[in-house]
Amino acid sequence: xxxxxxxxxxxxxxxxxxxxxxxxxxxxxxxxxxxxxxxxxxxxxxxxxxxxxxxxxxxxxxxxxxxxxxxxxxxxxxxxxxxxxxxxxxxxxxxxxxxxxxxxxxxxxxxxxxxxxxxxxxxxxxxxxxxxxxxxxxxxxxxxxxxxxxxxxxxxxxxxxxxxxxxxxxxxxxxxxxxxxxxxxxxxxxxxxxxxxxxxxxxxxxxxxxxxxxxxxxxxxxxxxxxxxxxxxxxxxxxxxxxxxxxxxxxxxxxxxxxxxxxxxxxxxxxxxxxxxxxxxxxxxxxxxxxxxxxxxxxxxxxxxxxxxxxxxxxxxxxxxxxxxxxxxxxxx
Amino acid sequence: xxxxxxxxxxxxxxxxxxxxxxxxxxxxxxxxxxxxxxxxxxxxxxxxxxxxxxxxxxxxxxxxxxxxxxxxxxxxxxxxxxxxxxxxxxxxxxxxxxxxxxxxxxxxxxxxxxxxxxxxxxxxxxxxxxxxxxxxxxxxxxxxxxxxxxxxxxxxxxxxxxxxxxxxxxxxxxxxxxxxxxxxxxxxxxxxxxxxxxxxxxxxxxxxxxxxxxxxxxxxxxxxxxxxxxxxxxxxxxxxxxxxxxxxxxxxxxxxxxxxxxxxxxxxxxxxxxxxxxxxxxxxxxxxxxxxxxxxxxxxxxxxxxxxxxxxxxxxxxxxxxxxxxxxxxxxxxxxxxxxxxxxxxxxxxxxx
Numbered sequence: 001x002x003x004x005x006x007x008x009x010x011x012x013x014x015x016x017x018x019x020x021x022x023x024x025x026x027x028x029x030x031x032x033x034x035x036x037x038x039x040x041x042x043x044x045x046x047x048x049x050x051x052x053x054x055x056x057x058x059x060x061x062x063x064x065x066x067x068x069x070x071x072x073x074x075x076x077x078x079x080x081x082x083x084x085x086x087x088x089x090x091x092x093x094x095x096x097x098x099x100x101x102x103x104x105x106x107x108x109x110x111x112x113x114x115x116x117x118x119x120x121x122x123x124x125x126x127x128x129x130x131x132x133x134x135x136x137x138x139x140x141x142x143x144x145x146x147x148x149x150x151x152x153x154x155x156x157x158x159x160x161x162x163x164x165x166x167x168x169x170x171x172x173x174x175x176x177x178x179x180x181x182x183x184x185x186x187x188x189x190x191x192x193x194x195x196x197x198x199x200x201x202x203x204x205x206x207x208x209x210x211x212x213x214x215x216x217x218x219x220x221x222x223x224x225x226x227x228x229x230x231x232x233x234x235x236x237x238x239x240x241x242x243x244x245x246x247x248x249x250x251x252x253x254x255x256x257x258x259x260x261x262x263x264x265x266x267x268x269x270x271x272x273x274x275x276x277x278x279x280x281x282x283x284x285x286x287x288x289x290x291x292x293x294x295x296x297x298x299x300x301x302x303x304x305x306x307x308x309x310x311x312x313x314x315x316x317x318x319x320x321x322x323x324x325x326x327x328x329x330x331x332x333x
Numbered sequence: 334x335x336x337x338x339x340x341x342x343x344x345x346x347x348x349x350x351x352x353x354x355x356x357x358x359x360x361x362x363x364x365x366x367x368x369x370x371x372x373x374x375x376x377x378x379x380x381x382x383x384x385x386x387x388x389x390x391x392x393x394x395x396x397x398x399x400x401x402x403x404x405x406x407x408x409x410x411x412x413x414x415x416x417x418x419x420x421x422x423x424x425x426x427x428x429x430x431x432x433x434x435x436x437x438x439x440x441x442x443x444x445x446x447x448x449x450x451x452x453x454x455x456x457x458x459x460x461x462x463x464x465x466x467x468x469x470x471x472x473x474x475x476x477x478x479x480x481x482x483x484x485x486x487x488x489x490x491x492x493x494x495x496x497x498x499x500x501x502x503x504x505x506x507x508x509x510x511x512x513x514x515x516x517x518x519x520x521x522x523x524x525x526x527x528x529x530x531x532x533x534x535x536x537x538x539x540x541x542x543x544x545x546x547x548x549x550x551x552x553x554x555x556x557x558x559x560x561x562x563x564x565x566x567x568x569x570x571x572x573x574x575x576x577x578x579x580x581x582x583x584x585x586x587x588x589x590x591x592x593x594x595x596x597x598x599x600x601x602x603x604x605x606x607x608x609x610x611x612x613x614x615x616x617x618x619x620x621x622x623x624x625x626x627x628x629x630x631x632x633x634x635x636x637x638x639x640x641x642x643x644x645x646x647x648x649x650x651x652x653x654x655x656x657x658x659x660x661x662x663x664x665x666x667x668x669x670x671x672x673x674x675x676x677x678x679x680x681x682x683x684x685x686x
Contacts, residue, residue, distance in 0.1 A: 054649075059645075061521065067645075071647070074647060074649060074650050075650045076650070076651065077649050077650065077651060078649045078650075078651035079649055080649050081646070081647065081648050081649060082645065082646070082647045083643055083645070083646055084643065084644050084645030084646070084647075085521065085641050085642060085643060085644065086520065086521030086522065086642045086643070086644040087521030087642075089521070089640060089641040089642070092640075093640040093641040094641065096639075096640060096641065097639075097641045097643060100639070101646075188640075238567070242567070242628055245625065245628075246628065246629060246632045249625070249629055253622070253625075256618075256622075260618075270602060271602070283602065283603070285602075285603050287602060287603060287604065287605060287607055287608055288602045288607075290608050291607060291608060291611045294608075294611050294612060294615045295611070295615070297615070298615045298618060298619065301619055301622070302618070302622055305622045305623070305625070305626055308626055309625070309626055309629040312626075312629050312630055312633050313629065313632075313633055316630075316633035316634065317633060317634060318632075318633045
């Protein structure tokens with residue numbers, strides 16, 4: 001067992017202050033066969049880009065020689081950093097580790113299996129420069145099995161595009177470029193890395209798309225199956241609502257509170273008015289008044305919960321930066 | 334970051350301990366045999382002046398003992414947690430507070446910790462306590478294995494050994510520290526268990542009071558919540574709230590349908606089950622709303638929430654500027670030697686399993 005470096009600490013020779021312009025984030029799991037070639041190609045591409053850059057490879061608890069293969073590259077590199085996770089935490093968690101560690105103001109994520117092509121990175125960066133906040137790759141010519149991978153993915157993408165209102169063709173493509181300000185505050189879990197464009201759009205990011213190359217797998221086996229599509233869709237719907245809600249909790253709670261209040265008034269009406277003769281009556285049971293009181297209570301409760309959320313948002317660590325990514329500053333002259 | 338001692342033995346004392354002197358003497362012999370430096374940390378769980386004095390007197394002269402005192406009793410779990418935090422050793426071993434186990438078995442624990450395990454739990458075989466205790470313990474351990482997915486045979490064993498980085502990363506306050514092996518496993522640490530000899534059993538046999546079982550069940554619920562839902566509260570609250578709303582709505586719909594279809598009963602306004610149905614709906618919405626509040630709390634602290642654990646973080650071997658800061662950045666030299674170990678840990682000859 002290796003001694004644990006403090007989580008969040010930087011390795012020797014690093015400084016948090018030394019920001020770079022571009023961070024490439026590559027989560028890998030058992031890709032010893034293909035990661036070496038990918039890193040070689042990637043370094044060539046990055047050498048041709050006039051920006052300071054770093055490459056962060058996150059080894060998600062691989063059981064093969066992946067970490068050694070990456071480390072061989074690290075010996076001859078001036079931009080490669082390895083984050084080794086203690087066990088397999090899943091692709092999204094590995095990606096979150098990369099996002100937390102990255103120092104660039106532009107982040108690019110890619111697959112470690114060699115199916116994404118580093119040659120596409122300059123194109124994505126150009127798109128960011130023209131004013132996009134998130135640019136997603138589109139594997140227009142997929143080189144995967146049609147029935148098990150391409151077809152379900154096409155259906156899922158259509159639904160995701162409907163739900164999020166972001167007209168992307170390929171939410172599942174790992175090759176994406178982001179302005180880091182849109183990533184830093186999103187808590188990624190489950191399969192959330194696929195939803196970042198949708199979540200970003202919910203908070204005002206301009207999302208673009210660019211056709212990228214897609215290579216067939218050269219080595220290793222795919223780690224995905226068809227069964228995840230449904231879970232993915234339900235997650236997306238919930239998250240989409242959640243993100244909107246998170247920015248204005250009092251509005252949503254307030255809305256629920258007012259609707260409940262209306263219901264409570266209606267119940268009072270039913271409790272004391274005979275609906276056929278429209279005359280005030282005094283029923284001998286307390287059932288309707290009791291139900292009306294329940295509804296009133298819920299209305300007040302929801303309002304209080306909304307205020308509690310506002311309290312957390314306005315006094316918590318995000319109080320000053322909540323809307324920052326949504327604002328663009330421009331100076332003339 | 335080097336520790337002043339190799340091993341810290343932690344004991345939580347909840348009562349008079351007639352064995353204490355013997356325990357310290359015998360384990361000291363074992364530690365001396367091994368040639369490791371050691372200290373004992375005793376945490377006195379609100380024992381009062383008289384008993385504290387008796388404990389002081391029972392400690393052998395010159396033994397490396399440190400004590401922490403609670404002003405009132407907070408329970409064994411918190412006492413152990415405080416002991417772990419107070420410990421200065423590179424390895425930390427929790428010991429039972431009476432001569433329950435063979436002191437010679439400490440070597441198995443330390444051997445396992447030296448051979449790559451991050452945490453090692455004791456497994457008492459064969460057990461010497463009455464059948465009722467063993468049966469309850471068997472059921473408990475089997476149930477916990479199934480619930481947590483961590484196969485351990487003896488979660489209640491008083492002997493646990495761990496590296497201090499496990500404590501630094503995993504230990505949370507409260508009663509879930511009882512489940513340290515489970516929490517450590519979840520964080521990706523290598524957890525093992527070693528068979529140790531069970532000498533005798535003190536304390537209650539047979540069945541415990543109802544309160545004991547209730548508290549244990551609450552601890553397990555807390556553990557399951559912490560390990561599964563802390564990071565996504567809406568999943569938990571949403572499921573519970575949604576269920577309640579569903580049941581309540583079914584009741585109300587039933588009443589209304591009966592009324593519309595000209596059933597035998599009168600107006601639903603006069604039916605008592607309407608109150609029950611509405612209460613369930615209200616309760617469900619409240620629970621769901623609490624889940625939303627939980628999500629907001631996670632949202633505001635998203636940058637501190639981590640769903641992963643890093644065990645290695647290596648920067649580029651070549652310097653970034655390659656002229657100006659080359660000398661300082663290129664070679665990861667640390668005075669304690671530890672960064673060098675980390676940097677070399679990934680070389681080809683190190684097998685990573």
